[in-house]
Amino acid sequence: MTNSDVTPKKPSLSRTVFTELMMPHQVNNLGHVFGGEVLSMVDRAAAVAAMRHAGRACVTVSIDRVDFKEPIYTGELVTCVARVNFVGRSSMEIGVRVEAENLLSGVKRHTNTCLLTFVAIDESHRPCSVPPLDVSDPQDERLSHDGRRRREVREALDRELEAEDS
Numbered sequence: 424m425t426n427s428d429v430t431p432k433k434p435s436l437s438r439t440v441f442t443e444l445m446m447p448h449q450v451n452n453l454g455h456v457f458g459g460e461v462l463s464m465v466d467r468a469a470a471v472a473a474m475r476h477a478g479r480a481c482v483t484v485s486i487d488r489v490d491f492k493e494p495i496y497t498g499e500l501v502t503c504v505a506r507v508n509f510v511g512r513s514s515m516e517i518g519v520r521v522e523a524e525n526l527l528s529g530v531k532r533h534t535n536t537c538l539l540t541f542v543a544i545d546e547s548h549r550p551c552s553v554p555p556l557d558v559s560d561p562q563d564e565r566l567s568h569d570g571r572r573r574r575e576v577r578e579a580l581d582r583e584l585e586a587e588d589s
């Protein structure tokens with residue numbers, strides 16, 4: 424694995440905000456914005472946060488969890504806020520919070536939360552190491568701890584299922 428910069432970076436340096444007005448072609452016949460539209464925006468916002476942290480090209484390796492809490496309607500302004508939660512060697516867990524704003528009432532609703540994993544790649548498209556995360560802030564430390572635990576639990580479950588199957 425090729426080396427990258429080893430200077431720790433704060434999550435705030437790679438925080439990314441995407442905003443888009445939802446148009447009629449993005450909704451289903453109930454007037455709800457398609458899940459895939461939201462996912463596309465989430466993936467792009469998360470990719471930018473990952474690349475800002477890594478200073479390299481990054482690819483989505485996994486979308487761990489997407490909770491659709493409430494529908495989003497045409498005419499609402501959708502904002503995705505992406506941040507790096509946890510950094511491994513070449514991988515990064517990115518958390519994305521999605522809010523929908525009714526522009527007439529000004530009311531904002533938290534509609535989705537997504538967790539994605541990105542991998543930084545080199546010129547040969549092989550994984551390469553990324554800078555560590557500076558988690559000196561207690562909130563950043565808590566989010567990083569949660570990301571590490573999710574990874575440990577996922578890997579333990581993968582091992583367990585593999586052992587059952589063999």
Ligand SMILES: CC(C)(COP(=O)(O)OP(=O)(O)OC[C@H]1O[C@@H](n2cnc3c(N)ncnc32)[C@H](O)[C@@H]1OP(=O)(O)O)[C@@H](O)C(=O)NCCC(=O)NCCS
Pocket residue numbers: 481482483484485510511512513514515540542544548549550
């Ligand atoms: C991403 C890719 C380069 C990784 O290659 P690989 O040979 O699986 O790499 P490794 O097994 O060494 O894993 C690299 C890292 O990814 C992590 N990873 C691999 N699969 C994962 C998964 N399903 N979920 C979460 N993390 C995963 C590993 O834990 C490792 O993390 P670390 O470096 O922080 O320890 C390769 O799988 C790929 O090219 N995938 C296609 C990506 C793509 O096209 N995405 C959609 C468009 S952007």
